[in-house]
Amino acid sequence: MTESVDSTQNDVLVERKGAVQWITINREARRNALNANVIQRIDDAIVSAQADGQVRAIVITGAGDKAFCAGADLAKGVKGFAFDVDFSRPKHYIVQLFKRLQECTLPVIARVNGHTMAGGFGLLCACDMAVAADDIRIGTTESKIGLTPMMILPYMLRILPPRRLQEMCITGEQFSAQDALDWGVVNYVVPRAQLDEKLNWLLARVVDKSPTAIRLGKQAFNATRDMGLREALEYAQAMVPVMSSTEDAKEGLLAFQEKRAPDFSGN
Incomplete structure (x- = not known):
């Protein structure tokens, strides 16, 4: 059953579908472009x-x-224009959203249903996983209008091979879904008719796992x-007793010993 959580603002639709929260940018006429209101609603x-x-x-789709x-x-006069800066606020709203995604304790999966450009490409890179239709195009087209993808660059540097990223940023050219798969930008590329089937396949392998382990x-x-x-190994060593002391870890081990499915509480 689909339960609508919030339909007061149509630019972003938020729905609960079972254990999954769907966030849909609902600006098809504007190619689902971002503005301050849209980003705040996603946040x-x-x-x-x-x-x-x-x-x-x-x-997110x-x-x-x-x-x-x-x-x-980039429409003239749009409220919440991307390059407007309020110097009284320490964070631009796009940076705020990317930090929110960085700190999100839930797995975030991009359902890439169409072309993904500029800041939209940054949004894709900020998600944990992605499933894409095979006919999409990706790109950072800012150089074509005298800009560079400054605020999404930190995320792109974490995902893309450096030389491919340089080519993308300098030329502003678009690339294929297969390129996105080859470069590790998306996890799966499928024919468009199979997009939701593959997404549901992936979700089924996420939602039954321990929320604590994922967090x-x-x-x-x-x-x-x-x-x-060296620092990473020290951190990992310190986290092992924290992880093993959680209720989910205890339940998971007990379920394994009793040869049954675990009942995770998220604690």
Whole structure:
């Protein structure tokens, strides 16, 4: 059963589908472009998903089948224009969203249903996993309008091979879904008709796992990625007793010994 959580603002649709919170950028006419309101709504939806003890994963996608997200809305006079800076606030709203995704304790999966450009490509890179239709195009097109993808660069540097990223940023050219798969940007590429089937296949392998293990695992992944090897090994050693002392770890071990499916509480 699908339960609508919040339909007060149509630019972003937030729905609960079982244990999964779906966040859909609903601006098909604008190719699901981002503005301040859209990003705030995505941010709020992530916060609400984490606060709901029944949610086990988040899906981010775009409305229609043309675009996942075309990046910032560059229309003249648009409210919440991407390059407006409020010097009284320490964080730009795009940076705020990326930090929220970095700190999110739930797995976030991008359902890449269409072309993914500029800031939309950054949003894709900020998700934990991605399933894409085989006819999409990806790119950072900012150089074509005299810009460089500055705010999404930190995430892209973590995902893409450096020379491919340089080519993408300098030329502004678009690349294929197969390129995205080859470069590790997405986990799976499937024919468009099979997109939701593959997404559901992946979700089924996520939502039955320990929320505590996922939460601690994401924390460790993000922390150790920024460390040197010696520091990372010390961190891992310190985290082992923390991890093994959780209720989920105890239940998982007991279930293994009793040869039954575990009943994880998320504690």
